[in-house]
């Protein structure tokens with residue numbers, strides 16, 4: 001696999017953990033699924049952040065989000081974690097105009113890129129939180145409130161010593177499930193076989209979930225094939241989708 005600068009950043013322990021606060025027993029150093037990257041925001045992304053940020057970006061707060069108030073309607077609610085540059089998010093939101101999407105991403109250029117798409121395409125059913133999704137899930141999302149969760153191509157953390165940083169772990173999945181309505185779904189996709197196997201193992205072991213397929217799922221029509229994915233498929237690489245439902 002190609003060189004991934006995150007490997008070095010992680011080895012150096014780059015700004016990846018909350019500072020330990022010995023005076024507060026509830027705060028402790030937590031391993032994060034990302035390292036803070038100083039990404040360059042393009043002029044177009046900056047413009048979109050300024051113009052559309054105030055309407056579509058919701059500041060992180062340790063308060064339950066009122067989706068009906070935020071979107072101005074009552075519609076099915078889908079949380080997307082780590083939307084990257086947001087191309088898939090925008091495409092899904094455009095085709096599923098009857099659903100509302102909350103996208104969570106830590107990387108500012110990605111937030112700018114998705115805001116640019118929202119502006120260009122006049123999308124009204126997306127809101128963004130720029131913060132660690134683990135904390136957003138814990139504090140902003142009410143129990144049994146989500147109809148779906150999308151996590152596409154989460155950082156695979158190739159090296160074995162970094163697997164602890166992978167998002168899809170039993171504890172996190174249990175937390176996700178607690179936020180899903182009964183019948184709500186989790187849709188994951190990855191192009192890294194070892195992570196796909198871990199995803200299948202973790203989701204299958206969660207007793208509150210049931211697989212909608214026999215093992216990996218066929219790619220649902222609403223998830224577009226990305227540019228990178230198409231290139232990988234041409235090179236003979238695999239992509240694995242998983243779709244599980246809460247019982």
Ligand SMILES: C[S@@+](CC[C@H](N)C(=O)[O-])C[C@H]1O[C@@H](n2cnc3c(N)ncnc32)[C@H](O)[C@@H]1O
Nearest residue numbers: 033034082083084105106107132133152153155
């Ligand atoms: C490999 S990229 C995939 C992006 C996109 N989903 C796609 O399919 O192209 C993973 C993204 O997840 C984001 N990410 C990782 N951990 C996160 C977390 N705990 N909270 C929010 N975003 C996170 C990263 O910043 C990165 O943009």
